[in-house]
Amino acid sequence: YILPKINLEILYVHTYICIMKLEAALKSSKFKSNIHKAGLNILYTAWWLKSSTTKELKEFGITHEQYNVLRILKGKHPEQMCVKDIASRMIEKNSNVPRIIDRLVIKKLVKRATSEIDKRETVMNITAAGISILDSCTVVMDKTMDSLIDLTEEEAIVISELLEKIRTKES
Amino acid sequence: YILPKINLEILYVHTYICIMKLEAALKSSKFKSNIHKAGLNILYTAWWLKSSTTKELKEFGITHEQYNVLRILKGKHPEQMCVKDIASRMIEKNSNVPRIIDRLVIKKLVKRATSEIDKRETVMNITAAGISILDSCTVVMDKTMDSLIDLTEEEAIVISELLEKIRTKES
DNA sequence: ATATAATACATGTATATACACATAATAAAA
């Protein structure tokens, strides 16, 4: 890859700019290694991204995780999905899906029933109200994501490939 | 930057390899854009990294957040730190530091007292037991981090710069 | 000096994570 140099200086012509170096974010002067720093940068950026998008969801009365479940359900709609299927698609794999569903059912955004085929399974379906609220959320969320992640197409691809390289493990 | 091409194919000569493309991780066939995909990759990689390191801490009986607080306290040791100072150095800025401290005090890894200078402040100090357990944790954590994040020095620097570019905002 | 504002922290509540364990239903084995 040939990446264009990330020139932050050019932005100084504008009024105020908050360059969020990790050193400033964590008030730490130096890190053990660049590998270590990359790890902390990933963790901190994820927190930053999640808390920024969570704020946007607040007016809709749902959490980031509930939004995630609704998106997963809509992806298969009108097909039903069981807890296991939803869990396997969650960003945070240890999410306690039954309890996230509980709250969505209370809000009538999701319907829940026992599967006819396998009575161990609980099958979920997004309701019309759920689709409606999800669509409104999605507009805001996509716009927020685009404004938060201000990278070129090329840079976005590189960051995905580097992150996927990190997660690639032999065994 | 001139990044070496990330050649994943070369790894196939080994026995088994788990290439964690985001599509596989989230069982999703495609994403709205590369920007969007980058965002999800950041969130998912952070979860993956955090849950992997959390497992390592389990034998020491502390959580990722407690480890973080201990490291912050040791960084200033033998100086005392108040809640506000600790909070500003946390990776997750909304951490409820007083309650994380509660658990560390119960385990006698941290001592807590009211500040003499400003009685609103509570000042914390890591104990000898705290330093001892932290040192053991750090050995394991650093090794884990290095084995999880298998990037070249150059790639690690690029990923940090891209993440810092994302967080850089004008206002 | 007194009133008001700001600060630092504690605490309460709802939600979520992480994980252990219980239970019912299904699959597999003897």
Add this chain to the structure above:
DNA sequence: TTTTATTATGTGTATATACATGTATTATAT
């Protein structure tokens, strides 16, 4: 078929996040 194992989910507990609110202390303003 009966037993055993596995699977899918529910539930309980400890910890953490996110956020609102209360309280004591300090700073500021009049």
